[in-house]
Amino acid sequence: MTTRREAWPPGTPAWADITVPDLAVARAFYGPLLGWEFEVGGPEVGYYTQAYVGDRRVVGLGEPMSDDPAPPPAWCVYLATDDLAATVAAVAEAGGTEVVPAMPIMDFGSMAIVTDPAGAVFGVWESASHTGWDVVDEPGSMVWCEAMVHDQPTAVAFYRQVFGYGVEDLSAPGFTYASLSLDGHPAAGVGGYGAQAGSDAPAAWTIYFAVTDADASAARVAELGGTVVSPPTDSAFGRMTIVSGPFGEVFALIAPSGGS
Structure with missing residues (x-):
């Protein structure tokens, strides 16, 4: 559900x-x-x-x-x-x-x-009366959140200490990333910027919204006044693109694996 x-x-x-x-x-x-x-x-x-x-x-x-x-x-x-x-x-x-x-x-x-x-x-x-979002993992809603930072080990240790997450290291050559889990279920991620990002890339949380077609959504971003920061690419989790909205705010769009 x-x-x-x-x-x-x-x-x-x-x-x-x-x-x-x-x-x-x-x-x-x-x-x-x-x-x-x-x-x-x-x-x-x-x-x-x-x-x-x-x-x-x-x-x-x-x-x-x-x-x-x-x-x-x-x-x-x-x-x-x-x-x-x-x-x-x-x-x-x-x-x-x-x-x-x-x-x-x-x-x-x-x-x-x-x-x-x-x-x-x-x-x-x-x-209290507002329990947060009512829906996830459907088109138009949040499907993933992650922090990207320059000091990934320090950030991972911080989130583990504050929230009691389990940590699974998903790093690979040239790629530093950990999945944070609660009761065995993935909750969020913490990644480390690679050298190509540059030292001035801001540490930040990014929200991923689900879409049905990453390529069509990226084109729509440009039509509506936003910017495609990183063109749609395939990943193990789906086809994703990093974009920014009309005020420069960065977020991500991801479509299920097997979709466009």
């Missing part, structure tokens, strides 16, 4: 959102690309938009809520917790940094934004 209405287990990617300068532009890009429909909240939530596949929410989008300069738009992946305060304390103990202090979000739940010791930013979400 790919539909879930309950809280996600601690350590599982449970939500993602992005702050953009223009929600109308974002909806015009992501709606046609991923088949999303949007439910727009009122001023009490800063006109935060939730995207849906059918009646199941998949991500959130919002605009800056103050006049302060906003950081460059980037998708933020939230890992689930059932004790936000304890997780934030564990992040600090493991060498991470709290960027946005823990805070309640109305009756939806509580969140914090942190960084791992390798510099990748992510969120932590303790759910």
Whole structure:
């Protein structure tokens, strides 16, 4: 089953959102690309938009809520917790940094934004009425999340310490990668940048959205005002492409193996 209405287990990617300068532009890009429909909240939530596949929410989008300069738009992946305060304390103990202090979000739940010791930013979400995304592994929804960093061993040790993941090393010559699992089920990945990435490649979490046809979706990205960063290529997990949206935000699209 790919539909879930309950809280996600601690350590599982449970939500993602992005702050953009223009929600109308974002909806015009992501709606046609991923088949999303949007439910727009009122001023009490800063006109935060939730995207849906059918009646199941998949991500959130919002605009800056103050006049302060906003950081460059980037998708933020939230890992689930059932004790936000304890997780934030564990992040600090493991060498991470709290960027946005823990805070309640109305009756939806509580969140914090942190960084791992390798510099990748992510969120932590303790759910209340909002349990995160309702669907995964279907077209238009999240299928995988991973952190890419320059110091992969340090990042892996951090996530293992904070969330208790099992770690499977999937590295090969010229390729450094580990799968993080919970109760034997893959939850996320941590990879190391190769020399070709350059020292200025930012440590970051990347979200993969499922599509039915990677090549057609990559072409659609360009038509809608985005950019294809890495053309579609085959992998052991499907045909994938790295792209960026209208504000430069990077994400990935992946189609099942055997598809286009």
